[in-house]
Amino acid sequence: MIKRGEQAPDFELFATPDQKISxxxxxxxNVVLVFYPADWSPVCSDELTIFNQAHKLFDKYDATVLGISVDSRWCHMSFAKDRNYHFPLLADFHPKGAVSKLxxxxxxxxxxxxxAIILIDKxxxxxxxxxxxxxxxxxxxxILEALEKLTNEKS
Amino acid sequence: MSSHLKNPVNETDHIQGSSNASIEIVEYGDYQCSYCGEAYPIIKRIQAKFGDQIKFVFRNFPLTEIHPYAYDAALAAEAAGLQGKFWEMHDLLFEHQNALDKHGIMKLAERLDVDIQLFEEDMQSAVLQKRIDDSLESGMLSGVNGTPSFFINGGKFNGGAQDLSDLLDESVE
Structure with missing residues (x-):
């Protein structure tokens, strides 16, 4: 896994069928990358549900949560709608897993x-x-503890 | 992540059992969550079996984005609690998980014979809403990763109610 203190590599992935986020x-x-194995699988859904429920706390720390898996943008769209997720799910679909590999x-x-969870500062x-x-x-x-620490260091 | 309860049990909690109990179980639960509904009778059995050895605390963790009635159900328990009937409402909610819309909740309140006008006012109470939001936040900071989540004597228990019951059967006897 990438190491603390390294510069995060830039990337750009589809967040919706016609829109990319870089x-x-x-x-x-602050950006929280939540890499997970697959849409619809039980553990991931629970994990993302907690991240979703915590959105007010992430807002407090100026943190944007991005879910990332190798599922396609259409699969993500359906999954996010079903679970009422309010944060983007990025499709690391083509070339498959390229950003996960980065x-x-x-x-x-x-x-x-x-x-995996990766916190990237401003x-x-x-x-x-x-x-x-x-x-x-x-x-x-x-991750909330890490964000708290990051915020205290900066202030 | 080895997690523990960031906000220890205190006087604002709803507590069943002996304050001197050697085993403290804290559940973060959601009244509309079916797994919490399945855990409910198992917890009752643990309490019946171990009596004074168990202190049981219930904290609200309504997953509002997937359970549209969970937040109001949590408020209903808290509002009933202001009239001394938290646990009675807690039990009724879990026993009527399929009827937790507004109408269903009012029927439960009527069954409990609470002051209905007061109950309805308290359902709108900002103080109770803050209590639920604080409980959600303390749960997240403590590593609650789904519902129900249990903590035994402050440490996160990585299992469900049946696992908890099995563990107690083995260790207490």
């Missing part, structure tokens, strides 16, 4: 992203990373 356009935001969180055996440096066992939903306590 890291560089989120210049004044951050070194791609599982070559399964052909899916690993379950200067686009890697501030905090967490790799979770694939079957375990990590919750949001670790």
């Amino acid at each position: 890291l560089s356009e989120l210049a004044d935001r 951050f070194d969180v791609y599982d070559e055996v399964e052909g899916e992203s690993k379950r 200067n686009k440096k890697i501030n905090w990373t967490y790799l979770s066992p694939t079957a375990i939903n990590p919750g949001v306590d670790g």
Whole structure:
């Protein structure tokens, strides 16, 4: 996995069927990348539900949450609508897993992203990373603690 | 992540059982969540079996984006709590998970024989809403990753109610 203190590589992925999001356009935001194996699978859905429910807390820390998996933009659209997600799901679909590989969180055996959380600060440096066992939903306590620490350091 | 309860059990909590109990179980739950509904009778059995050895605390964790009635149900329990009937409402909500719309909740309130006008006012109370929001936040900071989530003596328990019951059967006897 990419290391703390490294510059985050820029990337651009589809967030909706006709719209892309790039890291560089989120210049004044902390960015939380939530890599997960697959839409619709039970653990991921629970994990993303907690991230969704925590949106007020992420707002407090000027943090934008981006989910990323290798599913296609159409699959993401349907999944997000079903679960009422308010944050974008990015399609690391073509070339498959390219952005996951950039951050070194791609599982070559399964052909899916690993379950990882990466916090990128406003200067686009890697501030905090967490790799979770694939079957375990990590919750949001670790990332919220990291954001709290980041905010205190800056102020 | 090895998580623990960031906000220890305190006087604002709803607590069942002995304050001197050696085992403290905190549940973060959602009245509309079917897994919490399945956990409900298991917790009752644990309480019946272990009696004074168990202190049980319920904290609200309504997953509002997937459960549209969960927040009002949490408010209903808190509002009933102001009239001394938190646990009675907590039980009724879990026993009527399929009828938690406004009409359903009012029927439950009538069954509990609470002051209905007061109950309806309290359902709008900003203080109660803040209590629920604070509970959600404390849960997130403590590593709640879905519902129900249990903490035993402050440490996150990575399992469901049945796993908890099995563990207690093994360790307490």
